[in-house]
Amino acid sequence: MDFLKLDRKTLSSIFLVCAADGVVGASFGAIAVAGGAPLWLPMLMSALIFAGGAQFVALGIFLSGGGGVIAAITGLLLNVRLIPLSLSISDVLNVNGIGRLVGSHVLTDEAVAFVNTETDPRRRRLIYTAFGVFMYVLWNLGTFLGAYFGAEIKDLGAFGLDAGAPVVLLALVMSSLKAPKIRNAAVIGAVLTLVAVPLLPAGLPILCSLVGVGYYFLSKQRRKAVVEVAS
Amino acid sequence: MSYTAILVIAVGTYLMRLLPAWIFAKSEVSNRYDDLMRVTASVILVALVALLTFFEGDKFAGWARVVGVAAGGGFALAKVPFILVVVGSAAVTALLRLAGVA
Numbered sequence: 001m002d003f004l005k006l007d008r009k010t011l012s013s014i015f016l017v018c019a020a021d022g023v024v025g026a027s028f029g030a031i032a033v034a035g036g037a038p039l040w041l042p043m044l045m046s047a048l049i050f051a052g053g054a055q056f057v058a059l060g061i062f063l064s065g066g067g068g069v070i071a072a073i074t075g076l077l078l079n080v081r082l083i084p085l086s087l088s089i090s091d092v093l094n095v096n097g098i099g100r101l102v103g104s105h106v107l108t109d110e111a112v113a114f115v116n117t118e119t120d121p122r123r124r125r126l127i128y129t130a131f132g133v134f135m136y137v138l139w140n141l142g143t144f145l146g147a148y149f150g151a152e153i154k155d156l157g158a159f160g161l162d163a164g165a166p167v168v169l170l171a172l173v174m175s176s177l178k179a180p181k182i183r184n185a186a187v188i189g190a191v192l193t194l195v196a197v198p199l200l201p202a203g204l205p206i207l208c209s210l211v212g213v214g215y216y217f218l219s220k221q222r223r224k225a226v227v228e229v230a231s
Numbered sequence: 232m233s234y235t236a237i238l239v240i241a242v243g244t245y246l247m248r249l250l251p252a253w254i255f256a257k258s259e260v261s262n263r264y265d266d267l268m269r270v271t272a273s274v275i276l277v278a279l280v281a282l283l284t285f286f287e288g289d290k291f292a293g294w295a296r297v298v299g300v301a302a303g304g305g306f307a308l309a310k311v312p313f314i315l316v317v318v319g320s321a322a323v324t325a326l327l328r329l330a331g332v333a
Contacts, residue, residue, distance in 0.1 A: 013313050016313060016314055016317070020317055041233065041237075044237060045237055048237060048238070048241035049237065049240050049241045049244055050244075051244055054240055054244065057288075058236060058237070058240060062233050062236075068233060068235055068236035069236070071233070071236040071240070072235075072236040072239040072240055072243075075236070075239075075240035075243075075244075076239070076240055076243045076244065079240075079243070079244045079247055080247065081275050081279065082244065082247045082248050083247050083251045084251070084268070084271045084272060084275055085272050085275060085276075086247065086248050086249070086250075086251040086252040087251045087252060087255050087268045087271070087272075088268040088269050088271060088272035089252060089272075090251070090252040090253075090255040090256040090261060090268070091256070091265070093252040093253070093256070094252070094256040100249070100253065101249070104245065104248040104249035104252065104253075105245055105248065105249075107248040109276060109279060112272055112276070113272075113276050116269050116272055116273065157328065158325065158328070159321060159325050160295070160296075160299055160320070160321035160322060160323065160324030160325030160326075160327075160328065161321055162287075162292070162296055162324070163284075163296050163299035163300050163303065163320045163321055163323075163324040164317055164320070164321055165283050166279075166280045166283035166284045166296075166300045166303075167299075167300050167303035167304070167307075167316060167317055167320040167321075168317060169276055169279060169280045169283070170277075170280045170300065170303065170304050170307065171303065171304075171307040171313060171316050171317075172276075173273055173276045173277055173280065174304075174307055174308070176269070176273040177273065177277070182270055182273060182274075185270065185274050186273060186274050186277035186278075187277075189274040189275070189277060189278045190277050190278045190280070190281035191281075192278075193278040193281055193282060194281055194282070194285055194286075197282070197285075197286055197289055198289065202288070202289065205278075205282065206275060206278050206279060206282060208278075209274050209275055209277070209278035210271070210274070210275075212274045212278075213267070213270060213271045213274050216267075216270050216274070217267060
């Protein structure tokens with residue numbers, strides 16, 4: 001419970017992000033049960049997969065009677081983005097034994113975005129832990145409540161809550177975009193991703209954004225070369 | 232059948248969370264490329280924001296959400312407290328839908 005040493009403001013922002021995702025979890029549970037799935041199915045998925053996008057897509061395939069193989073492939077593709085995200089917080093996950101094994105399971109987009117707004121190693125770790133605990137509890141609690149009580153929270157759209165997930169991530173990632181080079185890289189990546197959506201299967205378009213990283217890397221190398229020549 | 236698919240997704244997802252950080256931390260290059268990895272994370276997350284803003288699956292999500300997210304971005308730039316950023320953007324989206332914007 002180390003993370004409770006974080007300041008109130010940080011803790012409450014983390015809690016808020018996780019609570020917003022808890023509402024999404026509730027809609028996941030509600031949609032699953034309303035579509036005819038037994039109560040345990042969404043709960044098992046939230047506990048074991050713990051990745052919203054992949055859960056919704058796999059559930060959609062189950063409910064429409066699609067095959068398990070397609071569901072598995074699509075679900076996994078959607079999570080390939082977790083590989084670079086995991087790399088970016090390797091310092092935080094670099095703890096012994098159980099810490100790494102448990103800590104890795106609770107890696108989410110939101111946690112990585114928040115952790116990467118900080119540079120202090122201790123704060124990075126505390127924030128990640130707080131995220132892990134709050135997100136895991138609220139996501140699974142939300143799923144249960146949604147699946148059990150139900151049908152009312154199926155439609156997030158009527159309350160505009162579907163805007164919540166992108167806005168939360170946007171607010172978190174904004175502070176890392178101050179440097180023009182990083183901003184350009186992000187814009188290139190986002191545009192290529194959007195263009196790729198109609199052309200590639202789900203999960204792959206986002207990997208097109210890595211071209212933006214290539215741009216960043218090359219422009220930095222070139223700058224380094226210029227500095228070396230000048231000095 | 233869904234059991235197996237859930238297990239496959241769960242195990243595969245877990246390995247994609249666990250292994251990259253583990254292997255990277257043990258490798259020699261990790262210090263040199265730390266900065267690049269954080270930029271990569273930011274680029275991926277911005278692309279994810281774009282996807283979640285414009286698309287629902289592979290279909291256009293509608294202008295209400297796009298405008299709502301843009302408004303939220305504006306609130307965040309204006310340093311509005313976090314909760315109001317989220318509530319404000321949901322409110323803009325919901326009001327636009329109420330007004331008949333898809």
